[in-house]
Amino acid sequence: MGESGGPGGGGREAQLKHTGLRPGWTTGACATAATTAAYTALLTGDFPDPVTITLPKGQTPSFALAAERLAPGSAAMAGVVKDAGDDPDVTHGALVRAEVRPLPAGSGVVFRGGEGVGTVTRPGLPLDVGEPAINPVPRRMMREHVAAVAERHGGTGDVEVTVSIDHGAEIARSTWNPRLGILGGLSVLGTTGVVVPYSCSAWIDSIRRGVDVARAAGRTHVAGCTGSTSERTVASLYGLPQDALLDMGDFAGAVLKYLRRHPVARLTVCGGFAKLSKLAAGHLDLHSARSQVDKGFLAELAVRGGADRALADAVAGANTGLAALQSCAAAGVPLGDLVAVEARDQALAVLRGAPVAVDVVCIDRAGTVVGRSPVGSPAG
Incomplete structure (x- = not known):
């Protein structure tokens, strides 16, 4: 999950202290630490352990080295184990390595993807096709630290940095990377260097990259789906290719707000009845911890669809949204259709006139x- 965002402001730090959750470090921060240690060893013969780096918002974390190897004058490698704190991040515990080799003067910093780091194969991402999936902010962090090490120890700053992640190809199968066209491994991510527990920022960022990839592929119809079952259903209904399917999970608002700024001609939202009843009621985060099925709202919709008072009371008192749906279906009241229409209208309201049907x-x-x-069209 969370791989961007961070406790840069006092409010976020206070929130983390209040929850008792421990923040962690992004793969980009780990790669930067490993690069800093490796280049320092290449120039001095010694690995700093722990190695301290400066993050974009000024924090200065230190990282213990889990691996190191030096071939004096030709290459140095350092490795850092990623600690994602209390976030359920699939890359927690992964060993992030950086190997640094000298290049001729004027070469600058050249990035390579080693084992476990994916390669970009589709347009639409913030990296060119064929590039290793080392995102722009981690690249900037590594360049800045290479320059600082060069200044301290008399280097030129002209190096090749190869980032690898042990078992990254296997871990990447449980991420969005294959769908985004990032093949062969993980992405090196992070915009602040800090993982905020349960911020879900990596998931939301993946939704945005999914829209970018779909647009770059010329897709005019995308689907925001709450899970794998809804993906199969919507793909069957419309024949949509995989790169048009957005795994939005509970983050309906993230899909709609990004499409508001980066429109696609048509959006289908597909998901379980109970979750989409939350969207119909105006909730943009559909997670059970942050929004609940409103049975009173469903009862109002049922009345609008022809339910009598007894049925409306049964809906309002139902144990689950599905039970309410079944009661209405037995009475010929199309509660599912009514929820779908309300959810569509809520989505159009969030889109604020963007050209998305x-x-x-x-x-x-x-x-x-x-x-x-x-x-439904933006014009109604």
Whole structure:
């Protein structure tokens, strides 16, 4: 999950202290620390351990070295184990290595992707096709630290930096990378160097990169899906390719707000009935810890769809959203369609007139369509 954002401001730091959650370090910060240690050893013969770096917002964390290797004058390698703090980050515990080799004067810093670091194969990302998936901010951090080491120890700052992540190709299978066209491993990420626990910023960033890739591929229809079942359903309904499917999870707002600034002609939102009933009620974060199914709201919709008072009371008192849906279905009240239309209208409101047409598909746990809206345009 979280691989960007950070406690740069006092408010965020206070929030972390209040929750008791421990922040961690991004892969970009780990790669920077490993690069700093390796280049220092290349110039001096000694690895600083721990090695201290400066992050974009001024923090100065220190990292213990988990691996080191020196071939004097020709190459040095250092490795740092990623500590994601209390965030459920799939890269927590991964060994991030950087090997530094000298280059001729004037070469600058050249980045290579080693084992476990992916390669960009599709346009739309902030890196050119063929480049190793080392994102712009980590590249900048490594360049700045290489320059600082060169100044301290009399180097030229002209080096090749090869970043690798042990078992990265295997770990990457559980990330968005294959869908984004980043093949062969993980991305080296992070905009502040700090992982904020449960900020979910990496997921939201992946949603944005998914939109970018779809746009670059010329897709005019994308789908925001709450999970794998909704992905299968919407792909079957519309024949959408994988790069048009956005794994939005609970972050409906992230999809809509990014499309507001970077529009695609059509968006289908597909997900479970209960989750999409939250969107229909105006919630943009659909996680169960942050929004609940509003049975009173569903009862109001049911009345709008022809439910009598007894049915409305049954909906309001239902144990689950699915139970409310089933009660209405038995009475011929199209609660699923009503929720889909309301969710579509909420989505259009968040889009604020952006040129994106929207439709919504509600499914049950088996993937059966239980509600569907017509396509709505920005003009209504």
